[in-house]
Amino acid sequence: MPTTATPGALSGIKVLDLSRVLAGPWATQMLADLGADVIKVERPVAGDDTRHWGPPFLKDDAGQATREASYFTACNRNKRSITVDMAHPEGQALLLQMAAEADVVVENFKVGGLQQYGLDYDSLKALNPRLIYCSITGFGQDGPYAERAGYDLMVQAMCGLMSITGHADGEPGGGPLKVGVAVIDVFTGLYASNAILAALNARDNARHGTGQGQYIDMALLDVGMAVLANQAAGFLATGQAPGRAGNIHPSLAPYQDFPSRDGNVLLAIGNDGQFARFCEACGHPDWAQDARFATNTARVQHRAELLERLLPVMRTRTTAEWIALLEDKAVPCGPINTVAQAFDDPQVRHRGIARTLPRQAGDGIAQVATVANPMRLSATPVSYRRAPPSLGQHTQEVLHELGLSEERIRALHAARAI
The missing domain is CATH 3.30.1540.10 (formyl-coa transferase, domain 3)
Incomplete structure (x- = not known):
């Protein structure tokens, strides 16, 4: 149930989420927390990859571990999950119908990967000129690495982040080290959601809005370079590459x-x-x-x-x-x-950072723990309307909203299109 009756800042915005794993889902969870209706499209049977990235796994009402990884719950709150096979012609037709009514599409397929299904930007723009279409890839839509797959760890290494993280060479435990969270994915999700909000404003602004959507090209490597922040600025100013210094700040002491x-x-x-x-x-x-x-x-x-x-x-x-x-x-x-001590900290507990949301999916998991969104808006607060969904939990609900009959939905199930 929502924590407030106040409409969210993005109430009325429809998002078709074709992304999976972390960067894309993090972006769409931000939009969902702000009130957007986010429809997460997943593969039948398998679903998002992170549903299987465990242990750890969620526990059912009896306290027994399920086969659903907790990783998925980190970035899929407030969304509705439907299962659609986009390789099936009837599945494609459903997604085209949804895209025609959407404000935003977010996807993280390889460059050109959705063209064969008619779900690329040019195809959907012709169908819906107001559509904002955000593609997230490892290296962007052009350049010598555009065709490569990109993952957070790879980009942490390539952008230089691992060269400035950890103890210096020669010290105990010295050597390149990744950050303990997939920060490039998370930062990419944040940059992507910011870009989407900017595009929505450019389209709908009362004084200067164009009424038209646009294409957003997000690359993990671009983000990795950007978030080097002061370390990148220092290199550009001096030409000297910074190194690893443990927990010492290069520009402050102590x-x-x-x-x-x-x-x-x-x-x-x-x-x-x-x-x-x-x-x-x-x-x-x-x-x-x-x-x-x-x-x-x-x-x-x-x-x-x-x-x-x-x-x-x-x-x-x-x-x-x-x-x-x-x-x-x-x-x-x-x-x-x-992490356990952090969640038990009096300030963290006072701010209500740990949340538990009911999940009425009939799958033996009555509630799911989640981490609160840190944005505190006074007039249009973040809401917690739905727990991270079970696979396909809302397929029937969403297809009914598209105008499909029970008979038609049964036929699509029989054809394995959904």
């Missing part, structure tokens, strides 16, 4: 983890005022007056000397004691939590 008396603690000092207050609190106000440490630039240049002083001091208190000491002094300091 901004890293430290051993405490009972574990580890994080200091994230971003300006000279914070550093001065830290020095006062830990009993070394003279550090802030030392020319080597008085400014951030100096601290970065004399990082080794600073760490030589900091490390033994940081071991004198427990993590909790450091947090308590610095909390009221506006010095950023915190624990290094496990």
Whole structure:
């Protein structure tokens, strides 16, 4: 059930979601959370690949593991799932009918992969000129790599992210390291949803809207390069490629983890005022007056000397004691939590980050846990209308809305088109 009766910001927008795995579904979940009606089209029997990417698997009402992977639930909330075989002529006809009524299509097939089914942009644009069509691929629609398949791990490696993640060569555990989440896929989903919102505004804006849709070409590699952010900017400014430095920030100090008396603690000092207050609190106000440490630039240049002083001091208190000491002094300091500890954090619990949604699919899974959308809109809030669906849970419902009779739906089932 919705958490609010207020219409969502994208209420009335219809999205035909032909994507699978993570980047595309992340984008369409963003649109669904904002109120769009997202129809997720899946392969009959098999469904989205991530339904099988386990363990871990969802548990049924009796507490037993099912065959449905929890991965799928990360990015398919608020959607309706239908099963359609797009290789079947009657399946294609259904999708064309849906595309004719849609505002947005999102797909992540290989370049040109949907042309054979008449589901490419040019074909659908002729049918529906207002359509916004977003393609997500590894390397974009053109260029020497356009035909290659692209996955998050591959792009993390190619864009240089793994070269700046992890401990430096020669240190224990040194070497290239991927981020613990498929961040390129997630960022691509976020960029894609932003591009779709921009295209909707360009089409519908009351003063400048064109009334026409457009094509959006999203590439994981493009996104991977973009999210290098300050590291990319530093390289472009100097011509020097950054390397791995563990948890040390290349442009700030001290901004890293430290051993405490009972574990580890994080200091994230971003300006000279914070550093001065830290020095006062830990009993070394003279550090802030030392020319080597008085400014951030100096601290970065004399990082080794600073760490030589900091490390033994940081071991004198427990993590909790450091947090308590610095909390009221506006010095950023915190624990290094496990995921379990993060979900149990008082602030995380207060903000309602973990949500449980009922799933009325008759498949033995009564409810599904999900992570709240972090966008907090005051007038058109995110809603939680549906749990991530079971495979084909809404096929009959959606086809009825298209005007198909029960007899016609049974015939399509018999023909294995749905």
